[in-house]
Amino acid sequence: MIxxxxxxxxxxxxxxxxxxxxxxxxxxxxxxxxxxxxxxNGEVWDATRPITTDADVTLLTWTDEEGKSxxxxxxxxxxxxxxxxxxxxxxxxxxxxxxxxxxxxxxxxEHTISSDDxxxxxxxxxxxxxxxxxxxxxxIAKSDAIEYFEEKxxxxxxxxxDGLNDGEITFYEQGDFVDLCRGPHIPxxxxxxxxxxxxxxxxxxxGDEKNKMLTRIYGVTFPKxxxxxxxLHLLEEAKKRDHRKVGKELELFTFSEKVGQGLPLWLPxxxxxxxxxxxxxxxxxxxxxxxxxVTPHIGGKQLYVTSGHxxxxxxxxxxxxxxxHEDEEFLLKPMNCPHHCEIYASRPRSYKExxxxxxxxxxxxxxxxxxxxxxxxxVRGFTQDDAHIFCRPDQVKEEFVKVIDLVMYVFESLxxxxxxxxxxxxxxxxxxxxxxDDELWERAEREIQEAAAEKELKTVVxxxxxxxxxxxxxxxxxxxxxxxxxLGTIQVDYQLPQRFELEYIGADNQRHRPVMIHRAPFxxxxxxxxxxxxxxxxxxxxxxxxxxxxxxxxxxxxxxxADELAGKLEVNDIRGSxxxxxxxxxxxxxxxxxxxxxYMLIVGEKEQETQSVSVRKKGEGDLGSMPVEEFITHFKxxxxxxx
Numbered sequence: 243m244i245x246x247x248x249x250x251x252x253x254x255x256x257x258x259x260x261x262x263x264x265x266x267x268x269x270x271x272x273x274x275x276x277x278x279x280x281x282x283n284g285e286v287w288d289a290t291r292p293i294t295t296d297a298d299v300t301l302l303t304w305t306d307e308e309g310k311s312x313x314x315x316x317x318x319x320x321x322x323x324x325x326x327x328x329x330x331x332x333x334x335x336x337x338x339x340x341x342x343x344x345x346x347x348x349x350x351x352e353h354t355i356s357s358d359d360x361x362x363x364x365x366x367x368x369x370x371x372x373x374x375x376x377x378x379x380x381x382i383a384k385s386d387a388i389e390y391f392e393e394k395x396x397x398x399x400x401x402x403x404d405g406l407n408d409g410e411i412t413f414y415e416q417g418d419f420v421d422l423c424r425g426p427h428i429p430x431x432x433x434x435x436x437x438x439x440x441x442x443x444x445x446x447x448x449g450d451e452k453n454k455m456l457t458r459i460y461g462v463t464f465p466k467x468x469x470x471x472x473x474l475h476l477l478e479e480a481k482k483r484d485h486r487k488v489g490k491e492l493e494l495f496t497f498s499e500k501v502g503q504g505l506p507l508w509l510p511x512x513x514x515x516x517x518x519x520x521x522x523x524x525x526x527x528x529x530x531x532x533x534x535x536v537t538p539h540i541g542g543k544q545l546y547v548t549s550g551h552x553x554x555x556x557x558x559x560x561x562x563x564x565x566x567h568e569d570e571e572f573l574l575k576p577m578n579c580p581h582h583c584e585i586y587a588s589r590p591r592s593y594k595e596x597x598x599x600x601x602x603x604x605x606x607x608x609x610x611x612x613x614x615x616x617x618x619x620x621v622r623g624f625t626q627d628d629a630h631i632f633c634r635p636d637q638v639k640e641e642f643v644k645v646i647d648l649v650m651y652v653f654e655s656l657x658x659x660x661x662x663x664x665x666x667x668x669x670x671x672x673x674x675x676x677x678x679d680d681e682l683w684e685r686a687e688r689e690i691q692e693a694a695a696e697k698e699l700k701t702v703v704x705x706x707x708x709x710x711x712x713x714x715x716x717x718x719x720x721x722x723x724x725x726x727x728x729l730g731t732i733q734v735d736y737q738l739p740q741r742f743e744l745e746y747i748g749a750d751n752q753r754h755r756p757v758m759i760h761r762a763p764f765x766x767x768x769x770x771x772x773x774x775x776x777x778x779x780x781x782x783x784x785x786x787x788x789x790x791x792x793x794x795x796x797x798x799x800x801x802x803x804a805d806e807l808a809g810k811l812e813v814n815d816i817r818g819s820x821x822x823x824x825x826x827x828x829x830x831x832x833x834x835x836x837x838x839x840x841y842m843l844i845v846g847e848k849e850q851e852t853q854s855v856s857v858r859k860k861g862e863g864d865l866g867s868m869p870v871e872e873f874i875t876h877f878k879x880x881x882x883x884x885x
Contacts, residue, residue: 245296259292263429266301276303278428279312286312288379288426304465314339316377316416316427317367317434317463318346323419324366325459329353334421335398335447335456341726343462347445349398350457360439363459367437374432375417379425384408387422398447434463436470444613451611476723483723485775486617492780492837494771494788495618504615504622506768511788514817516767518786520603522884523627523652523763530648532601532629537581539605543571548741549580550677554710574607579735579760582630583742586756591746596756597633597641603767604628618772625767631759632744638686638734638757642693642715645761649717649730650697652763655884656774656783658729660720663699665691667713669706676710682736687713690734711737714760721777729770733760780838781860785884790877791818792834793855796827796846803850807843807870814874835860843873 243255246265256265262280266273266289277289281300286308293299302309318337325332325348335347382390384403390413391399399422403411414423416431428434440460447453464470481487489495494512501507508516524534540563546552555576563572575581582600591598605625614620633641646663653661667687668676676683690713694701708714714733718726735758738744748754764770774782784790791811795804804820811818818839821830827844834842842858848867849855855873857865868876 244293246293247296247298249300256293258294261292262287262289262299262301265299269301273301273303277301278303278309278433279426281308286426288377289429290376291379291426311339312426313428313433313465314344314463315425316431317437317461318344319377319414319416319419319421319423319427320367320370320431320434320463321363321439321459321461322346322348322421323370323416324363326419327370328363328366329355333396333398335445336402337421340460343440343460345458345460347398347447347456347458349454355442355457355459357439357442364437364439367434367463370417371431371434371437373417374430376430377425377427378415379427380413380415381409382411382413384411387411387413390420391422401448433465436464436467438462438470438474480723480725480776483776483779484617485619485772488775488780489618489772492788494775502622503612504610504620506618506621506623512771514788515782515786516771519764519767519770520627522655522786524601526648526651527599527601527629530599530644531597532599535582535585535600535602537575537578537585537602537604539575539607540572541575541581543573545580545584546573546576549583549738550711550741551577551580575604576606576608578602578604578606578626578628579630579738579758580742582628583738583744583758586630586632586744587742591632591756593634593746593748593754596746597631597637599629599631601627601629618768621768624769627762627764627767629761631761632739632746632756633759634746634748634754635757638759639689639693639696641759642689642732642734643696645732645759646693646697646699646715649732649761649763652730653717653719656786657777658719658721661700661729662718662726663694663701664707664716664718664728665694665701665703665713666707666709666716667703667705668708672706676708678711678737678740683713686734686736690715690732709733709735709760711735712760719773721773722779723776725776727773729765729773730763731761731765734758735760782838783884784840784877785881787817787838787840789818789837789839790816791841791843792830792837792839793818793820793843793845794827794830794834795820795822796844798824800845800847800850804845807845807855810870811874814878816874816877831858841877 244258245253245255247253263274263277266277279302280287280289281302282293282297302312304310315338318339322334322337329350331351332353333349337344337346387403388400402422412424414421414425414427438461440462443458444455445458447456462473492511493509494515495506495508498507543552563574565572585600586598603625605623607623610620610622631641668683694715712733712735714731716728717730719729720726739756739758744756745753746756793804793808795801801822808818808820831842838860840860844856844858854867854869856867857873859865
């Protein structure tokens with residue numbers, strides 16, 4: 243007999259070899275009908291895989307992220323099976339689950355495929371799904387795996403097998419289809435009731451431009467047709483809110499091939515938006531004891547050799563800057579932390595002055611392949627709201643808690659009130675990826691978890707997601723459409739202070755090593771603005787809107803009064819413009835609505851005589867007439883918390 247501990251703390255005894263599905267049946271038949279997988283001692287398994295030792299077990303359904311991932315992984319196999327049936331002789335690359343669905347990379351050989359073929363492939367997938375074929379896991383010797391795929395003539399699977407050890411190779415079968423795969427998978431194909439293939443793209447094998455270009459097909463599946471319908475509706479809403487579309491319509495930013503891919507150009511309205519965000523955070527940072535600093539856009543190679551970034555990222559991130567002197571080598575700045583270490587080291591420090599908090603809106607540059615660039619969310623040049631706190635070891639937890647407070651203030655001020663804190667730790671099976679000794683890592687990981695618990699954050703733990711120099715807390719925010727984005731991040735770092743030999747003189751008059759905390763509530767301004775656009779649909783909070791008012795004179799006779807009024811509002815730090823066009827007032831109102839201007843101030847003969855404005859508010863309609871001074875007071879009352 244073995245002991246199975248369930249999430250509610252209950253412990254049950256079963257015969258060795260019991261599966262997650264058996265445990266679900268023991269609880270209720272309803273649960274058994276919905277179980278997609280099982281988490282066994284923290285690892286996701288097939289629901290049908292035998293458990294032979296005592297274990298902590300969590301049963302996974304569609305409501306769990308790991309359940310969805312397992313469902314979509316199995317759907318990738320179903321699509322591959324359908325494609326092999328429809329296009330004999332194709333060769334399969336990899337087919338993983340992704341955040342919203344799955345993809346499979348295929349070498350179609352002589353066949354051609356386009357989105358016109360999707361309906362046929364979807365129909366075949368549903369036909370196969372209705373057969374309710376079980377996903378069967380088989381452990382297989384490396385020699386047998388090689389023999390199978392040599393006979394099949396699939397060099398991509400052979401390439402994958404080459405990197406695996408004997409004893410760790412598994413095949414999965416469903417019906418007549420066999421694939422090399424670690425799993426896990428759902429019990430059978432019948433769970434898959436709704437299918438939609440989304441798009442087709444090119445992808446180099448193993449992401450290497452020197453390798454062959456394969457065809458990547460993306461898809462998504464659901465256990466109910468209704469859920470697919472809801473998902474497609476959300477996608478239509480997302481298209482309307484796409485930051486690239488809205489950014490163009492509101493004239494916020496643009497890109498230029500001559501300037502270069504992935505290098506955004508901020509237009510006047512977008513610059514106002516960006517500067518407002520900076521001013522908002524600067525004000526909060528000053529209150530929290532941060533000191534502003536400015537560092538160059540480039541740095542000497544030795545700076546990044548010392549930090550360890552050059553060895554870790556090399557040519558993937560660093561672009562050399564040529565100078566007339568051969569012995570000089572500069573690089574575009576990919577991060578701000580090494581520069582801030584040098585600022586800290588510029589003079590002796592005492593324990594009495596710690597913590598020291600340096601903050602900078604620093605623009606950095608990282609190379610992204612052109613196919614990965616996407617509007618403002620994936621760029622090559624971006625500005626981080628970066629800060630680095632240098633503190634004593636006994637101050638780490640307190641400082642970490644203060645940073646959490648700052649991040650929460652930023653999110654709540656901007657309407658992001660649904661978020662999860664992801665505790666990103668080392669991969670325990672691959673510690674050589676990280677720099678520094680185990681004791682310091684364990685201490686940093688413990689302090690992050692204690693701080694998150696103290697603030698009662700809703701947390702998830704992700705192994706293998708830590709930075710190479712330390713663990714971190716990443717804030718995963720849900721937007722208005724339910725999509726998750728990684729925004730703010732806080733990282734504890736015991737390594738860079740060692741590499742830069744940073745010191746402070748302690749109360750014992752001895753030299754000690756500070757601890758470094760990296761933090762960026764926005765993450766990057768570019769990405770944050772993109773997500774803010776899509777979350778609000780361009781209807782920004784009043785204090786942040788690039789144009790807060792539009793004055794709409796009903797005829798040319800009132801232009802002078804409108805201009806005078808605009809000047810009075812601008813003196814009071816209220817931003818906007820006058821619509822001088824020779825258009826009817828209805829057209830002016832509609833255009834201001836399209837431009838998502840919060841306040842429309844209509845002026846005519848009556849308003850000019852009484853020094854008043856007729857006020858319309860976006861989303862609320864006519865607010866009636868009010869004296870100009872009353873409107874200014876009304877406006878300031880709404881934005882005073884943020885400016």
